[in-house]
Amino acid sequence: MNVPFPDLTPVIPEIIMAIVGSLVLLAELVFTNKKPLGYAGIVASAIVIYLLPLCKGEAFGGMFISDDFSVYFKMIFLISLILTILISLKYLQIEQADFGEYYSLLLFSTTGMMIMASARDFIMVFLGIELMSLSLYILCGVKKHDPRSSEAAMKYFLLGAFSSALLLYGISMVYGLTTTTDIYGIASYLRQTPPTLPLMLSMILIIVAFSFKISAVPFHMWAPDVYEGAPTSITAFMSTAPKAAAFAVLGRIFFTAFQTFEPYWTVILAVISVLTMAVGTVMAIVQTNIKRMLAFSSIAHAGYILMALIAGTNEAMNAMKVYLLIYTFMNLGAFGIVILLEKGENISDYNGLSKSHPFTAALMLVFMFSLAGIPPTAGFIGKFYIFMAAVNAGYTWLVIIAVLFSAISAFFYLRIIMNMYMKPMSETVGVMPSFGLAAALFISAVMMLAIGLIPSVILY
């Protein structure tokens, strides 16, 4: 039998990432200084970013699709990867977690996300999710000497495995009812069937599984503990790229496969969204550890992004992409500052920072105002776009709730600024500047102001 060799053009970016990941794994045996491996990852990502728009099309009989939607998300993952590597280079040496596998796993994890963004088949989705998650479980525990890191990895693994099981359960039920795992196939089947209880149940299982991934309430419990225990650079990565990947899948599944169920899932997601914003915002207020605070803040942000899904228009999808891109820059920037400070885990460590390190404090000020969504920073543009799309789709009530939580959230972001600028120095906090970290912070801060002032650069 003569099977034609498939056209692999759409998959070239993923192939490159996987090969570089494997090569890094091999090269790790040779290199004593692990930094070049990190640089290799950056170079590979940059090349892939360049190649992405050129590799559009379908592959593997339509299971894999590379379109505008997936390309934008892959850019977000790769930008997040580059910034994460930049902030990791020195941090790993200090934490004595300087393994070559670290960079390799980051590359594999990103490959998994890229597959998720491109998946047009539930099997492909699952493949991508597992590749992404398994790499992340290990990365969480990379600080081997730190029990908190191991605990975080264990916790993340258990809950992650649980959510994967739920997802598989949902997928298998859908398969059983529709006899296909192809998203378009499911869509065309569902168009002819009234919503039945088993179908609803399978959809709910899939929502629950992804709620774990985006840490939406009430499936958010793992996030603060894992974010706190994991190495800060991994926390930064986990709070951005995997979330974006989960949103990419959610967008694709709900707009194609479950499109006919829109009245049902919008209600479910609206409830989740409001709960997520509420719990994220309120819990962030009482935190004393900045990593936990940022964890809850990222939960709240997931709530805002869910609004875009609920609105469910093309405009809203664009808003979601733009928001995730902006969010990637600002969250990585904020975590970058946490890494920059030698012992910057407690909020009180920021007391008087503007006096000892005025430039660092100014950068943090930009990131905090951006996370709070105050113009003229990029955070405002992102929120504005989502709110605009939601109002246009008729969800004004949801927007009113969101803006109120957004105003409340300003309180805990401002608390950092207050500590930096308005409190006397408690003790001198040292900083550990390095070229990579400085570059990442600089890029993020510039993007915050550039997008804030000239949003046209990322709107289209």
Added chain:
Amino acid sequence: MGHDSHPVNTETPKSNYPMLRTVAMVLMFALLVFFGAELTKDLPYPILSTLIFFPILGAVLVLLTSRARATQIKWTALIVSLVTFLLALPLFTNFNKGTAAMQFVERSAWIRSWSIEYFIGVDGISVLFVLLSALLTILCVSVSWTSITDKTKEFYASLLLIEGSMIGVFCSLDMFLFYIFWEAMLIPMYLLIGVWGGPNRVYAAIKFFLFTLVGSVLMLVGVIVLYFQTDRSFDMLRMMNTNYPFDLQIILFWAFFAAFAVKVPMFPVHTWLPDAHTEAPTAGSVILAGILIKMGAYGFLRFNMPMLPDASKALAPAMMVLSVIAIIYGAVICLGQTDLKRLIAYSSVSHMGFVTLGLFAFNMQGLQGGILQMLNHGIVTGALFLLVGIVYERTHTRRISDYGGAANVLPVYSALFMIFTLAAIGLPGTNGFIGEFLILVGGFTASKTLGVLAATGVIIGAAYMLWLYQNVFFVETNPVLLGHGFKDLGMREMMTLIPLVILVFWIGVYPNTFLSFMDASVQGLLDRINSAGQANVAAQIVEVVK
């Protein structure tokens, strides 16, 4: 600190003729303004953009200066603010008073995919506030000259950033642009209160920020709704000529009310103001009282009234009642204050009540009086905060009971304080009289009861201001006060106050200079309100505006 930091000692050699030097300096300043006006009159430059971005560039320049060069930073800030004011003068000289249309318009695409434009311009309502912002910033730089010693760089940068965004708020004709400036101003203002303020500054700063932010985000929802109702356009002129359904207008009115009422501040949401005013550094108080809270009233004038005329008319009684409550409540609270700045802060609540009363009376006198009173309040309360700041720098106390007999120690200072006290009370011949008189005339026309009630606010106002003056400047001289052995106003301080004294009498004696600016625009606004719902008249206004 005390008298050691007296400016005359540190900056210029001692002079035997401080008054003479001051007069000479004032004359020089007047000449500078006069020739500046002549010079800038025909210069072809995009005046409003310059006014917005020149201070912001100045702030960047200040931020780039080395921290150690405090003197250079101060001079940069002073020169930038002075030049901004001189560059603003063509607004005064070249303004066409005969039309209600926007002038000095600049328009270009900004964010195409959302059809957002960089669209700025001024009319008779906003032009005076642009000028006032430029003027007050100079005075703020000047009054902070010796009192701000910590983080000078950030302080002057914040001040200039505030100036740029304030002017931006008054010039914006695109709703999105307006919102950006409106919110962006919160950041430097928050820092100004929180970093350089009094003992309770952190609490005051966060309270200020959260109050205004909650109001603003509700307005944001309103802005977005308006955007879709106006065919995806943020063009404010277009919104002013669109007739929205009545029910929608009512909802939007409350959305905008949330933002503007907090800023004004109107009665139930005023509680941030006393804290913010009291704890802010002098320059912060002046900006807050002079410009920032005017933005709320300006918002009513620019958004609620022309864009939502039916709702404004329907809800005007409620607004007027809230205004009168603010007038009387603010005034009564003033009677019980023990803190100098807090008293003046609460008097702002009362005075701004007059402003909103005048605006929502919806007649020529009320509207003109309201706008003029906004200006007056900026001048008089700004001056009072400057005066309190000047004496605080010497005594480091704001408690009224710590003073007494100051007139013996500081004769020139007491005289100036008297002028502004009387202006605040509304003595004929000062600007306060013109504003309050017009408002009361307007208020009486709209509702006799409310007019009478508002007038009692004037009486209580006289009571607390004179009580304040008596306790600070007369009664027995406080020995503690004498112990400071401090000097009367120095030249820099005189220079800071004299422009405001001139304005007090200028508006008091010949208000027409300023009223004439707003005649056409206020008439246009009234026409719009009265013609609301009538499509054909609205079409005529389109012609006028174009």
